Protein backbone atom coordinates (compact mmCIF):
# COMPACT_ATOMS: atom_id res chain seq x y z
CA UNK A 1 0.00 0.00 0.00
CA UNK A 2 1.30 3.47 -0.78
CA UNK A 3 2.17 5.45 2.37
CA UNK A 4 -0.15 8.29 1.35
CA UNK A 5 -3.10 5.95 0.99
CA UNK A 6 -2.25 4.19 4.25
CA UNK A 7 -2.14 7.46 6.19
CA UNK A 8 -5.39 8.53 4.66
CA UNK A 9 -7.03 5.23 5.68
CA UNK A 10 -5.61 5.37 9.21
CA UNK A 11 -6.90 8.93 9.56
CA UNK A 12 -10.39 7.97 8.41
CA UNK A 13 -10.53 5.04 10.84
CA UNK A 14 -9.30 7.22 13.74
CA UNK A 15 -11.95 9.79 12.86
CA UNK A 16 -14.68 7.14 12.84
CA UNK A 17 -13.63 5.95 16.31
CA UNK A 18 -13.52 9.48 17.69
CA UNK A 19 -16.96 10.02 16.20
CA UNK A 20 -18.49 6.97 17.88
CA UNK A 21 -16.81 7.97 21.18
CA UNK A 22 -18.38 11.40 20.93
CA UNK A 23 -21.75 9.89 20.08
CA UNK A 24 -21.52 7.56 23.11
CA UNK A 25 -20.64 10.52 25.35
CA UNK A 26 -23.62 12.51 24.10
CA UNK A 27 -25.73 9.38 24.51
CA UNK A 28 -24.65 9.02 28.14
CA UNK A 29 -25.59 12.64 28.87
CA UNK A 30 -29.00 11.99 27.33
CA UNK A 31 -29.38 8.79 29.36
CA UNK A 32 -28.77 10.69 32.61
CA UNK A 33 -30.55 13.90 31.63
CA UNK A 34 -33.42 14.69 33.98
CA UNK A 35 -35.52 17.74 33.33
CA UNK A 36 -36.80 19.00 36.67
CA UNK A 37 -40.54 18.73 36.93
CA UNK A 38 -40.73 17.52 33.36
CA UNK A 39 -39.57 13.97 33.03
CA UNK A 40 -37.55 11.23 34.70
CA UNK A 41 -34.21 10.25 33.17
CA UNK A 42 -33.65 6.87 31.53
CA UNK A 43 -31.26 6.21 34.44
CA UNK A 44 -34.10 6.75 36.95
CA UNK A 45 -35.79 3.63 35.62
CA UNK A 46 -33.04 1.54 33.99
CA UNK A 47 -29.71 0.39 35.39
CA UNK A 48 -26.79 -0.70 33.22
CA UNK A 49 -25.68 -3.66 35.33
CA UNK A 50 -25.95 -7.35 34.44
CA UNK A 51 -29.18 -8.66 35.95
CA UNK A 52 -27.43 -10.73 38.62
CA UNK A 53 -25.56 -7.66 39.90
CA UNK A 54 -28.48 -5.26 39.96
CA UNK A 55 -29.98 -6.52 43.15
CA UNK A 56 -26.74 -6.53 45.12
CA UNK A 57 -26.07 -2.95 44.09
CA UNK A 58 -29.68 -1.99 44.95
CA UNK A 59 -30.04 -0.61 41.47
CA UNK A 60 -33.17 -2.34 40.32
CA UNK A 61 -35.75 -0.02 38.89
CA UNK A 62 -39.06 -0.26 37.08
CA UNK A 63 -37.43 -0.85 33.69
CA UNK A 64 -35.16 -3.79 32.94
CA UNK A 65 -31.42 -3.25 32.94
CA UNK A 66 -30.21 -1.98 29.59
CA UNK A 67 -26.97 -3.91 29.89
CA UNK A 68 -26.90 -5.84 26.66
CA UNK A 69 -29.98 -4.04 25.34
CA UNK A 70 -28.17 -2.99 22.18
CA UNK A 71 -27.40 -6.56 21.16
CA UNK A 72 -30.71 -8.18 22.04
CA UNK A 73 -32.84 -9.39 19.20
CA UNK A 74 -36.05 -8.67 21.03
CA UNK A 75 -37.19 -7.17 24.26
CA UNK A 76 -39.43 -8.32 27.01
CA UNK A 77 -42.69 -6.82 25.95
CA UNK A 78 -41.44 -4.82 23.05
CA UNK A 79 -40.87 -7.48 20.45
CA UNK A 80 -42.55 -5.38 17.85
CA UNK A 81 -39.62 -2.98 17.76
CA UNK A 82 -36.78 -3.57 15.41
CA UNK A 83 -33.97 -2.11 17.49
CA UNK A 84 -33.01 -0.53 20.76
CA UNK A 85 -33.52 2.95 19.29
CA UNK A 86 -37.19 2.23 18.64
CA UNK A 87 -37.68 0.77 22.11
CA UNK A 88 -36.08 3.89 23.60
CA UNK A 89 -38.40 6.06 21.57
CA UNK A 90 -41.42 4.35 23.12
CA UNK A 91 -40.11 5.20 26.59
CA UNK A 92 -39.22 8.76 25.60
CA UNK A 93 -42.80 9.35 24.53
CA UNK A 94 -44.72 7.19 27.02
CA UNK A 95 -42.69 7.70 30.20
CA UNK A 96 -40.69 10.83 29.67
CA UNK A 97 -43.57 12.58 27.91
CA UNK A 98 -41.25 14.12 25.37
CA UNK A 99 -43.91 15.25 22.96
CA UNK A 100 -41.89 14.83 19.80
CA UNK A 101 -39.84 11.98 21.17
CA UNK A 102 -36.13 11.73 20.43
CA UNK A 103 -34.83 12.89 17.06
CA UNK A 104 -32.75 10.64 14.82
CA UNK A 105 -29.43 12.03 16.07
CA UNK A 106 -30.40 11.53 19.72
CA UNK A 107 -31.47 7.95 19.07
CA UNK A 108 -28.16 7.29 17.31
CA UNK A 109 -26.26 8.71 20.30
CA UNK A 110 -28.22 6.58 22.76
CA UNK A 111 -27.62 3.44 20.71
CA UNK A 112 -23.88 4.24 20.57
CA UNK A 113 -23.86 4.61 24.37
CA UNK A 114 -25.84 1.41 24.95
CA UNK A 115 -23.52 -0.51 22.60
CA UNK A 116 -20.69 0.32 24.98
CA UNK A 117 -22.59 -1.57 27.69
CA UNK A 118 -23.16 -4.66 25.61
CA UNK A 119 -21.36 -7.83 26.73
CA UNK A 120 -18.88 -9.40 24.33
CA UNK A 121 -20.22 -12.95 24.61
CA UNK A 122 -23.75 -14.27 24.09
CA UNK A 123 -26.43 -13.01 26.50
CA UNK A 124 -27.73 -15.32 29.19
CA UNK A 125 -31.14 -16.73 28.29
CA UNK A 126 -34.13 -15.07 29.85
CA UNK A 127 -36.62 -17.11 31.75
CA UNK A 128 -39.78 -17.92 29.93
CA UNK A 129 -42.84 -16.03 31.10
CA UNK A 130 -44.83 -18.10 33.50
CA UNK A 131 -48.49 -18.13 34.47
CA UNK A 132 -48.85 -15.77 37.40
CA UNK A 133 -49.35 -17.27 40.78
CA UNK A 134 -52.62 -15.99 42.08
CA UNK A 135 -53.81 -14.97 45.51
CA UNK A 136 -54.04 -18.41 47.01
CA UNK A 137 -50.39 -19.11 46.23
CA UNK A 138 -49.26 -15.67 47.27
CA UNK A 139 -51.07 -15.48 50.56
CA UNK A 140 -49.65 -13.67 53.55
CA UNK A 141 -47.04 -10.99 53.08
CA UNK A 142 -46.33 -7.97 55.23
CA UNK A 143 -47.94 -4.67 54.17
CA UNK A 144 -45.16 -2.55 55.74
CA UNK A 145 -42.53 -4.53 53.84
CA UNK A 146 -44.76 -4.23 50.78
CA UNK A 147 -44.84 -0.47 51.08
CA UNK A 148 -41.06 -0.37 51.20
CA UNK A 149 -40.74 -2.68 48.18
CA UNK A 150 -43.42 -0.86 46.18
CA UNK A 151 -41.31 2.30 46.45
CA UNK A 152 -38.69 0.59 44.28
CA UNK A 153 -40.95 -1.28 41.92
CA UNK A 154 -44.11 0.76 41.52
CA UNK A 155 -43.95 4.27 42.92
CA UNK A 156 -41.89 5.89 40.20
CA UNK A 157 -45.14 5.77 38.21
CA UNK A 158 -47.94 5.29 40.75
CA UNK A 159 -47.52 8.33 42.94
CA UNK A 160 -49.34 11.43 44.09
CA UNK A 161 -47.44 13.92 41.93
CA UNK A 162 -49.52 16.08 39.64
CA UNK A 163 -47.56 14.92 36.60
CA UNK A 164 -47.35 11.28 37.80
CA UNK A 165 -47.27 8.66 35.08
CA UNK A 166 -50.11 6.73 36.66
CA UNK A 167 -52.70 6.85 39.45
CA UNK A 168 -51.62 6.67 43.09
CA UNK A 169 -52.52 3.43 44.81
CA UNK A 170 -55.39 3.42 47.18
CA UNK A 171 -54.36 0.44 49.25
CA UNK A 172 -57.09 -2.14 49.66
CA UNK A 173 -59.15 -1.13 46.64
CA UNK A 174 -58.13 -3.78 44.12
CA UNK A 175 -58.31 -7.55 44.41
CA UNK A 176 -55.08 -9.45 44.85
CA UNK A 177 -55.60 -11.51 41.71
CA UNK A 178 -56.17 -8.40 39.62
CA UNK A 179 -52.94 -6.80 40.83
CA UNK A 180 -50.96 -10.05 40.49
CA UNK A 181 -52.15 -10.51 36.90
CA UNK A 182 -51.40 -6.91 35.97
CA UNK A 183 -47.88 -7.12 37.33
CA UNK A 184 -47.23 -10.33 35.38
CA UNK A 185 -48.78 -9.05 32.15
CA UNK A 186 -51.97 -11.13 32.19
CA UNK A 187 -55.51 -9.98 31.56
CA UNK A 188 -58.59 -10.72 33.64
CA UNK A 189 -59.13 -14.00 31.79
CA UNK A 190 -55.62 -15.13 32.60
CA UNK A 191 -54.35 -14.70 29.05
CA UNK A 192 -50.86 -13.30 28.57
CA UNK A 193 -51.44 -9.83 27.08
CA UNK A 194 -48.28 -7.82 27.53
CA UNK A 195 -49.27 -5.28 24.91
CA UNK A 196 -52.44 -4.35 26.76
CA UNK A 197 -52.30 -1.00 28.54
CA UNK A 198 -49.09 0.94 28.81
CA UNK A 199 -47.61 -0.56 31.96
CA UNK A 200 -44.71 -2.96 31.43
CA UNK A 201 -44.82 -6.32 33.15
CA UNK A 202 -42.41 -8.02 35.50
CA UNK A 203 -41.30 -11.60 35.00
CA UNK A 204 -40.56 -13.60 38.12
CA UNK A 205 -36.82 -13.52 37.41
CA UNK A 206 -36.91 -9.77 37.98
CA UNK A 207 -39.64 -9.44 40.59
CA UNK A 208 -39.77 -12.75 42.44
CA UNK A 209 -42.99 -14.13 43.90
CA UNK A 210 -41.82 -13.60 47.46
CA UNK A 211 -41.37 -9.88 46.75
CA UNK A 212 -44.72 -9.66 44.94
CA UNK A 213 -46.39 -11.31 47.92
CA UNK A 214 -45.54 -8.34 50.15
CA UNK A 215 -46.48 -5.80 47.49
CA UNK A 216 -49.89 -7.46 47.17
CA UNK A 217 -50.33 -7.26 50.93
CA UNK A 218 -49.77 -3.51 50.70
CA UNK A 219 -51.57 -2.64 47.45
CA UNK A 220 -54.49 -5.05 47.30
CA UNK A 221 -57.27 -6.16 49.59
Ligand code: HEC
Nearest residue numbers: 040041042045062063064069075076087088091092095200
Ligand atom coordinates in the same frame (compact mmCIF):
# COMPACT_ATOMS: atom_id res chain seq x y z
C1 HEC B 1 -40.62 5.79 34.13
C2 HEC B 1 -39.69 4.75 33.86
C3 HEC B 1 -38.96 4.67 32.53
C4 HEC B 1 -38.21 5.65 31.91
C5 HEC B 1 -38.00 7.10 32.33
C6 HEC B 1 -37.63 5.03 30.73
N1 HEC B 1 -38.01 3.73 30.65
FE1 HEC B 1 -37.42 2.35 29.25
N2 HEC B 1 -38.70 0.99 30.03
C7 HEC B 1 -39.51 1.18 31.13
C8 HEC B 1 -40.38 0.01 31.28
C9 HEC B 1 -41.42 -0.17 32.38
C10 HEC B 1 -40.07 -0.87 30.21
C11 HEC B 1 -40.73 -2.19 29.83
C12 HEC B 1 -40.56 -3.29 30.81
C13 HEC B 1 -39.18 -3.85 30.95
O1 HEC B 1 -38.40 -3.92 29.98
O2 HEC B 1 -38.87 -4.25 32.08
C14 HEC B 1 -38.98 -0.23 29.46
C15 HEC B 1 -38.34 -0.83 28.39
C16 HEC B 1 -37.25 -0.28 27.72
C17 HEC B 1 -36.47 -0.99 26.73
C18 HEC B 1 -36.64 -2.45 26.36
C19 HEC B 1 -35.79 -3.21 27.39
C20 HEC B 1 -35.94 -4.71 27.47
O3 HEC B 1 -34.92 -5.39 27.55
O4 HEC B 1 -37.08 -5.16 27.48
C21 HEC B 1 -35.49 -0.12 26.30
C22 HEC B 1 -34.41 -0.38 25.29
C23 HEC B 1 -35.69 1.15 27.03
N3 HEC B 1 -36.76 0.99 27.88
C24 HEC B 1 -34.90 2.28 26.88
C25 HEC B 1 -35.14 3.47 27.56
C26 HEC B 1 -34.38 4.70 27.31
C27 HEC B 1 -33.19 4.83 26.38
C28 HEC B 1 -34.94 5.67 28.12
C29 HEC B 1 -34.59 7.15 28.18
C30 HEC B 1 -34.72 7.85 26.91
C31 HEC B 1 -36.00 5.04 28.88
N4 HEC B 1 -36.10 3.71 28.52
C32 HEC B 1 -36.77 5.69 29.84
C33 HEC B 1 -39.50 2.27 31.97
C34 HEC B 1 -38.85 3.47 31.71
Ligand code: HEC
Nearest residue numbers: 062153154157165166174178179182183196197198199219
Ligand atom coordinates in the same frame (compact mmCIF):
# COMPACT_ATOMS: atom_id res chain seq x y z
C1 HEC C 1 -43.29 2.50 34.39
C2 HEC C 1 -44.54 2.92 35.03
C3 HEC C 1 -45.27 1.92 35.91
C4 HEC C 1 -44.73 1.13 36.90
C5 HEC C 1 -43.28 1.05 37.36
C6 HEC C 1 -45.82 0.39 37.48
N1 HEC C 1 -47.00 0.72 36.85
FE1 HEC C 1 -48.84 -0.04 37.26
N2 HEC C 1 -49.64 1.09 35.75
C7 HEC C 1 -48.94 2.00 34.98
C8 HEC C 1 -49.87 2.63 34.05
C9 HEC C 1 -49.50 3.71 33.02
C10 HEC C 1 -51.15 2.06 34.29
C11 HEC C 1 -52.48 2.39 33.59
C12 HEC C 1 -52.51 1.81 32.20
C13 HEC C 1 -52.49 0.32 32.17
O1 HEC C 1 -53.41 -0.32 32.74
O2 HEC C 1 -51.53 -0.26 31.62
C14 HEC C 1 -50.96 1.11 35.37
C15 HEC C 1 -51.98 0.33 35.91
C16 HEC C 1 -51.88 -0.49 37.02
C17 HEC C 1 -52.98 -1.20 37.65
C18 HEC C 1 -54.43 -1.15 37.24
C19 HEC C 1 -54.70 -2.20 36.25
C20 HEC C 1 -56.13 -2.65 36.23
O3 HEC C 1 -56.50 -3.25 35.22
O4 HEC C 1 -56.82 -2.39 37.21
C21 HEC C 1 -52.45 -1.88 38.72
C22 HEC C 1 -53.22 -2.76 39.69
C23 HEC C 1 -51.02 -1.61 38.73
N3 HEC C 1 -50.71 -0.77 37.70
C24 HEC C 1 -50.15 -2.13 39.66
C25 HEC C 1 -48.78 -1.91 39.67
C26 HEC C 1 -47.87 -2.49 40.65
C27 HEC C 1 -48.28 -3.38 41.81
C28 HEC C 1 -46.61 -2.05 40.32
C29 HEC C 1 -45.31 -2.40 40.99
C30 HEC C 1 -45.03 -3.82 41.17
C31 HEC C 1 -46.74 -1.18 39.15
N4 HEC C 1 -48.06 -1.13 38.80
C32 HEC C 1 -45.69 -0.53 38.51
C33 HEC C 1 -47.60 2.29 35.05
C34 HEC C 1 -46.70 1.66 35.89
